[in-house]
Amino acid sequence: MAIVKPFKAVRPSRDKAALVSSKSYEAYTPAELGAKLNFNPFSFLHILNPDYKYHQEVSSEQRFQLVHKKYSEFKSNAYFTKDDKPAFYIYQNNTPTKSYCGIISATAAEDYHNNVIKKHEDTLQKREVLFEKYLKKTGFNAEPVLLTYPDNDVIENIIKKHQLERPEYEFATTDKNTHFLWVINHEEEINLISEAFKNVATLYIADGHHRTTSSCLLAKKLAAENKNHTGNEAYNYFMSYLLPESQVDIYEFNRFIRDLNGLTSTQFLEELGKVFQIKKKHQEIFKPSEKNEFSMYLDGEFYALSLKDSIYKITDELSKLDAQILFTTVLKPILGINDIRNDSKIVYSQNKSGSLELKTKVDTGEFKVSFGMLPATIDELKNIVDADLLMPPKTTFIEPKLRSALTIYEL
Known part of the structure; x- marks a missing residue:
């Protein structure tokens, strides 16, 4: 039984979503990264690279603190706002050859420890520890883990219904992809989705093994440090993108x-x-x-x-x-x-x-x-x-x- 919950996402304003969102940091060449940082003041890359303009080396600890500070600045400037109600988020990515569509949600660290969420490759302890420190210092995660599950008619019907509505975000990127995001915050639909995933025996990590492991290690540490731990705290969950198996593409x-x-x-x-x-x-x-x-x-x-x-x-x-x-x-x-x-x-x-x-x-x-x-x-x-x-x-x-x-x- 998979535990899948809605959450109050911090999101870019509708008019800035295309400018704020970015590919994974590692996906940019140095030249592309420099161009983004020099010419797009709204890019999330400014949060990940808060020290780039100083042209000097800083320790991981200092960099994580700068990331947190820059993130707070983006929130103060209203580039980001937090949703008032917990929600699931339908995210669709149309490439020139295929469309992917799934649900962004909070998934339980407990499920990873109990082997409901399963990994297919090993992780490096050094990277686990580094990202765990990053999460603790910055206090947020902006890139969901990709999890896959058996195709489910209940979930698919809810997604199809919302795809007929105007999305919260709709924008194209220079790689010729088009991105859409819908917000599901109606209690009835939230319950339907949560109940549907309770019937899923296993979620498989497709991409994001280190992020998953680091998030779950941090959950254990924070629970041990919190004398009033209840199990409902945000740190007990991590952000995932849940995609049906039929839509996952694997290359060699x-x-x-x-x-x-x-x-x-x-x-x-x-x-x-x-x-x-x-x-x-x-x-x-x-x-x-x-x-x-x-x-x-x-x-x-x-x-x-x-x-x-x-x-x-x-x-x-x-x-x-x-x-x-x-x-x-x-x-x-x-x-x-x-x-x-x-x-x-x-x-x-x-x-x-x-x-x-x-x-x-x-x-x-x-x-x-x-x-x-x-x-x-x-x-x-x-x-x-x-x-x-x-x-x-x-x-x-x-x-x-x-x-x-x-x-x-x-x-």
């Missing part, structure tokens, strides 16, 4: 390897041949068409690799995953990469735009060989998670990517 990551671990190309191909059927594709760009099939680019030529079923043994849900197969058959035993999260010999790149990057990056000479595969499916993700297993790092690149500061959750 390509793998680029800097050397062949002391092997010649001929020796490397001989080792691969023990586990894979190998077909040379020459200059033909090859992309896998089925599971357990991989593309490889080596010495100016593409190869198709097909797993020999008689050699590789399936032992659990994780061992069925192509990213895991590549690790256990090639990266670790042949190329000597044991720590795929931290080894500098391997680099990852999401493969939304096609397979040509497998060639171009290797042709520069920086890498010796590259590998591509089909993306994981939502069912693979769920099966692995439900078996209490975790996917390897850089297995899934998931869309939609969410904008910051359309709704802000205050702790």
Whole structure:
């Protein structure tokens, strides 16, 4: 049973929503970031970068304090106001090729600790601790975690009803996306949505593992520090964007390897041949068409690799995953990469735009060989998670990517 609650969001005024909201901070190049900060005084990026104009280094502690101060200034200037009533928020993002639409809500830290909200990848403790400190010092979170759930007719009908009404926000961005936001603050509809999610056994984290873990760690700490803790405090929840499974898009990551671990190309191909059927594709760009099939680019030529079923043994849900197969058959035993999260010999790149990057990056000479595969499916993700297993790092690149500061959750 998933606990999903409405909350009083802090939001930009209708006339400034397009100017205030931003992509995730990491999505901007330095040039783009500078342009936003120099020419858009309303951008939420000013809150995230309160020290940019000073051109000097500050500690994390100082920066978090400056973030809080700048956020307070935005509220004082009425760029942000807090809703009077708790609400759910329907957010729709139309890209040039697809429309995503789900509900922004408060979800329970308790559900994460009780395994109702499940993760599919591991997190780095250093990042967890840093973001936990950020949340505590700043007192808000502006980017929801992306959670997915089985498609639900009750929720879908409520969303469709509001999509016929004028949205609170409607604006386009320079990436050719159009954004819409509707506010649901009627008690009857709020109850219908909350009750519908009580019938959802599991919510799966699609994107935002560190934000989730940090929020839940902070909830435990603040509860322990609060002598009058009731469980209803804002810190017991974190902001999420709940999206039906049918709307989640998963893309794969390509793998680029800097050397062949002391092997010649001929020796490397001989080792691969023990586990894979190998077909040379020459200059033909090859992309896998089925599971357990991989593309490889080596010495100016593409190869198709097909797993020999008689050699590789399936032992659990994780061992069925192509990213895991590549690790256990090639990266670790042949190329000597044991720590795929931290080894500098391997680099990852999401493969939304096609397979040509497998060639171009290797042709520069920086890498010796590259590998591509089909993306994981939502069912693979769920099966692995439900078996209490975790996917390897850089297995899934998931869309939609969410904008910051359309709704802000205050702790």
